[in-house]
Amino acid sequence: MKTIAIGIGKNRNIQQAIDIFKNKYKVNIKSIQTDNELVKAILDDEIDAVVRGSLAASGVIKEVRKQFPDISRATYVNGDDHEFLLTPVGIDEGTTVEEKLKIAIKCGEFLKKLKKEPRIAILADGRKGDYGRSERISKSIDESEELTQLIKENTDFNVENYYILIEQALKDNCNVIIAPDGIIGNIIFRTLILVNSWPSCGAITFGINGIYIDTSRDQSVEGYLRSLIFAYRLAKL
Numbered sequence: 001m002k003t004i005a006i007g008i009g010k011n012r013n014i015q016q017a018i019d020i021f022k023n024k025y026k027v028n029i030k031s032i033q034t035d036n037e038l039v040k041a042i043l044d045d046e047i048d049a050v051v052r053g054s055l056a057a058s059g060v061i062k063e064v065r066k067q068f069p070d071i072s073r074a075t076y077v078n079g080d081d082h083e084f085l086l087t088p089v090g091i092d093e094g095t096t097v098e099e100k101l102k103i104a105i106k107c108g109e110f111l112k113k114l115k116k117e118p119r120i121a122i123l124a125d126g127r128k129g130d131y132g133r134s135e136r137i138s139k140s141i142d143e144s145e146e147l148t149q150l151i152k153e154n155t156d157f158n159v160e161n162y163y164i165l166i167e168q169a170l171k172d173n174c175n176v177i178i179a180p181d182g183i184i185g186n187i188i189f190r191t192l193i194l195v196n197s198w199p200s201c202g203a204i205t206f207g208i209n210g211i212y213i214d215t216s217r218d219q220s221v222e223g224y225l226r227s228l229i230f231a232y233r234l235a236k237l
Contacts, residue, residue, distance in 0.1 A: 021228045
């Protein structure tokens with residue numbers, strides 16, 4: 001029987017999600033009360049998967065990085081109309097082209113593990129024709145073009161630079177969306193998931209030995225339930 005550890009914070013939705021989950025799946029649930037316990041669970045080989053739940057967990061990734069320095073996260077948006085990984089979503093992630101290249105490769109490899117072909121969309125701070133409007137915009141466009149070329153050179157993934165046109169990337173059914181940086185990725189996540197209620201399974205963490213699903217403290221019962229089911233299915237792969 002699989003064991004899933006989950007953080008119990010102040011959001012009562014998490015307990016409702018656990019109760020529903022336990023009625024549907026035969027699985028051991030280990031309740032986690034503190035950040036330190038959550039870190040230990042992530043590093044514990046006896047635990048099959050860990051879900052952040054509603055713990056604040058502000059220092060968890062920092063602590064885990066002491067053993068796994070190459071960590072990145074991608075939110076898995078999974079609904080009837082759209083299914084894709086959105087990354088980077090940590091506000092301190094995706095700050096360089098090299099880091100975004102690693103994230104893109106990890107996302108592609110993850111999708112292939114799920115028997116899906118990666119279709120990667122690269123985003124920038126403006127359209128191609130916006131080059132020169134500001135130093136920041138020009139730098140972002142340059143980096144998006146460099147990143148697109150590097151992915152083509154280092155993988156066999158389908159990749160296209162959409163610049164700022166995220167709406168077109170979604171219309172084209174891209175299943176990996178690479179934001180210009182983690183701040184913008186986090187804002188996209190909050191707009192889609194927390195404001196417009198797009199279904200999300202949480203953020204899968206790459207670069208560690210185990211399975212850790214990062215979740216928002218403000219999720220609904222349904223959102224936490226999706227994360228638990230996602231963690232369970234990954235643990236069974």
